[in-house]
Amino acid sequence: xxxxxxxxxxxxxxxxxxxxxxxxxxxxxxxxxxxxxxxxxxxxxxxxxxxxxxxxxxxxxxxxxxxxxxxxxxxxxxxxxxxxxxxxxxxxxxxxxxxxxxxxxxxxxxx
Amino acid sequence: xxxxxxxxxxxxxxxxxxxxxxxxxxxxxxxxxxxxxxxxxxxxxxxxxxxxxxxxxxxxxxxxxxxxxxxxxxxxxxxxxxxxxxxxxxxxxxxxxxxxxxxxxxxxxxxxxxx
Numbered sequence: 680x681x682x683x684x685x686x687x688x689x690x691x692x693x694x695x696x697x698x699x700x701x702x703x704x705x706x707x708x709x710x711x712x713x714x715x716x717x718x719x720x721x722x723x724x725x726x727x728x729x730x731x732x733x734x735x736x737x738x739x740x741x742x743x744x745x746x747x748x749x750x751x752x753x754x755x756x757x758x759x760x761x762x763x764x765x766x767x768x769x770x771x772x773x774x775x776x777x778x779x780x781x782x783x784x785x786x787x788x789x790x
Numbered sequence: 791x792x793x794x795x796x797x798x799x800x801x802x803x804x805x806x807x808x809x810x811x812x813x814x815x816x817x818x819x820x821x822x823x824x825x826x827x828x829x830x831x832x833x834x835x836x837x838x839x840x841x842x843x844x845x846x847x848x849x850x851x852x853x854x855x856x857x858x859x860x861x862x863x864x865x866x867x868x869x870x871x872x873x874x875x876x877x878x879x880x881x882x883x884x885x886x887x888x889x890x891x892x893x894x895x896x897x898x899x900x901x902x903x904x905x
Contacts, residue, residue, distance in 0.1 A: 683832075713893065722794075722881060723833070723896040768832055776846060777823065778883075778894060780832030 681706045681773050685781035692759055693789050700754040700784045702769030707747045713778065714743050714754050715768040723768065727754070759788045792816070794897035796882050802903045803872055811867040811900045815884030821892060822865050824857055825881040827899070833881055839865060872904045 682705045692698055702712075711730050715723040727736045727743040729752070735744040742755040756763060766785045770778040795814040803809050815822050821840055825833035835849040839859045847857075854872075859865040869876055879899040885892040 711893075715896075720901075722898040723883075725893060725895060728893045770832075772892070776821070776838045776840075776892070777835040777849070778825075778833075779835070780825075782830075782832050 681771055681779040683769060683771055683779050683781035685767075685769055685784050687784060688782065689785040689787075691787040691789065694759060694761060696759050696788075697755070697757050698759055698786075700756070700767050700769075700786070702752040702754070702781055704750045704752075704771050704779075706771075706773060707750050708773060709747065710772045710774070712743075712745055712752050712772070713770045714741075714752075715770060717766045717768060717783070719765075726767075756786075759786075761788050761790050764788050794882055794884055794895055796880075796897040796900050798900060799898065800901045800903075802905065804905050805872060805874060807872050807904075809869050809872055809902065811869075811880050811902070813865045813867070813882030813884075813897060815863065815865070815882070816886075816895055819884035819886050819895075820862070821885045822859060823883040823885075823894060824865070824867050825883065827879045827881055829878075836867070836880075869902075872902075874904050877902055877904045 684703045686701045713728045714726045729745045740757040745752045766783045768783045769781045797812045824836040827833040838846040842862045854870045857867045881899045883894040883896045885894045
């Protein structure tokens, strides 16, 4: 059974810092990995999707990497802004359908 | 275009009552998923539809939970004899099912509170 862990559970940084969110998973036989953002009381917004054959994906100030052999993914946020404050969730797709989620990292970017 | 929509956005019910939660996926998406998210945790899978049929219902916690998708579009999650432990946010997602690039898009969720 796939298990997904996100560290840290919470993170507070000053505006402008570059930061890294970590995601680890136990079963490396994945189809893809998605990073999501969730604002309080809202649904999930898909940020990046990395296929199993890829090592990274970039979108604006976001860069996500994937290392299947070590069971790790990182989400890099450059030049953080207060508007980046949210919970970030990592999710693994093992069998081509359901996602297994980590517990999330709550990010606070202080002005 | 329109994203995934869910109704109602909030539902308050009493213990023992029956509730229905509705999901309207992105037009043309053949795959539909239900997840449940408890406070402070990541979502947990409940059930997955491919077209009209439930392809995987292994996440449904017990037989009080049931979901349908009769015409391959809108889905309804049904909970009988609700319990306080059913209180959570119920999320719906859909994907175009272009395997394996089935990026999932989520709705805003229904917050269910069982008193």
